Amino acid sequence: MDRLHFYSIMNGEGTLDYELYLNTKSLLSCQKDFAAFCNKDELQFQVVHQIEELWMKLIGYTLLDVDEYLLKENTNRVITLFRRVHIALRLMINQLDLLETMSPKEYQEIRLQLGNGSGQESPGFRVILKMHPFLWHSFKSTYLDQHGLTVEKIYNSEYAHADAYVVAEALAEFDELFQRFRFVHMQLIQRTIGMGSKSLKGRSVEMLNEGQRVRFFPELWEIRSHMTDTWGASYGVVRDSIGGH
Ligand code: HEM
Structure with missing residues (x-):
């Protein structure tokens, strides 16, 4: 594929209504020229x-x-x-x-x-x-x-x-x-x-x-930890096992 040909299509002419409304001419020139990329x-x-x-x-x-x-x-x-x-x-x-x-x-x-x-x-x-x-x-x-x-x-x-x-x-x-x-x-x-x-x-x-x-x-x-502390106060720091052991 001919890179230069496709590069020129990517930049667009900027003259159609779609391009004018979206200002594609400026938008697509906001990047370096293809030749200048490192x-x-x-x-x-x-x-x-x-x-x-x-x-x-x-x-x-x-x-x-x-x-x-x-x-x-x-x-x-x-x-x-x-x-x-x-x-x-x-x-x-x-x-x-x-x-x-x-x-x-x-x-x-x-x-x-x-x-x-x-x-x-x-x-x-x-x-x-x-x-x-x-x-x-x-x-x-x-x-x-x-x-x-x-x-x-x-x-x-x-x-x-x-x-x-x-x-x-x-x-x-x-x-x-x-x-x-x-x-x-x-x-x-x-x-x-x-x-x-x-x-x-x-x-x-x-x-x-x-x-x-x-x-x-x-x-x-903070409200979340506050709630965990207050709700958890009923069992202290370590909770008893549900199975009772
Ligand atoms: C490979 C890609 C990237 C690398 C290696 C990178 C690296 C860094 C480094 C080293 C800093 C600290 C700079 C300082 O001393 O002030 C930084 C900050 C920052 N970068 Fe990137 N960055 C990358 C991509 C991006 C992208 C895509 C964005 C998009 C917006 C971005 C936004 C930011 C922002 C907002 C900060 C300030 C963060 C803060 O204060 O918490 N970076 N970046």
């Missing part, structure tokens, strides 16, 4: 990062809407939009798998192209990291405080599987999936450059473990 894996490397940025843009944009609907206590909208956020996060997580088809050596060649860039400079990631305090405040004031509820009441003492609980679980799922992205990304690092190495900023890769411990909504995780 190896056959670099297109995939750029595309995966760019797609992840687009998902994060969509997630950030959607969370702004979620916040407005939280303040209006519009649970149906909140749940539908959180579902969109959750699906996009799962896509982000699953798409990291693609980069595991790249050998460690091919990544080393690509790495020489990256300057001292760091994923911590990602605009999408940085904006999502800033949103959780606002979401928590909106949820707490509208779904809890206004109704005299607390996290403890909706999960345990007054548990009714009502709106506040369902929205709290959507927040928890967002939190969990964001952490899962960080966890799977660490596995990708391990697979590609190995733990114990230094990032392009000269920092130890292990510093990312700190981010993995961050929880957006700690109260939603």
Whole structure:
């Protein structure tokens, strides 16, 4: 097959309505020229990062809407939009798998192209990291405080599987999936450059473990251990066997 011929088709003319509406001319020029790639894996490397940025843009944009609907206590909208956020996060997580088809050596060649860039400079990631305090405040004031509820009441003492609980679980799922992205990304690092190495900023890769411990909504995780402690208090630390031995 004639590579150059197919390369020109891949870029498209950019003149048809489909191409104009989707701005494919710009979109498909966001990657290096085919001739400039350092190896056959670099297109995939750029595309995966760019797609992840687009998902994060969509997630950030959607969370702004979620916040407005939280303040209006519009649970149906909140749940539908959180579902969109959750699906996009799962896509982000699953798409990291693609980069595991790249050998460690091919990544080393690509790495020489990256300057001292760091994923911590990602605009999408940085904006999502800033949103959780606002979401928590909106949820707490509208779904809890206004109704005299607390996290403890909706999960345990007054548990009714009502709106506040369902929205709290959507927040928890967002939190969990964001952490899962960080966890799977660490596995990708391990697979590609190995733990114990230094990032392009000269920092130890292990510093990312700190981010993995961050929880957006700690109260939603603490309630679970609190419940285990209080429910478990009836039997103490070690429970008797059901069989009596
Ligand atoms: C082979 C592929 C990859 C490798 C080897 C890699 C490696 C790294 C390293 C070493 C860091 C720490 C950098 C620092 O010192 O600041 C980092 C951070 C980060 N990378 Fe990647 N990365 C890869 C792919 C990706 C992809 C596809 C994304 C998609 C968005 C991504 C997003 C991030 C983010 C958001 C951070 C900051 C994480 C945090 O603060 O918890 N990385 N990456």
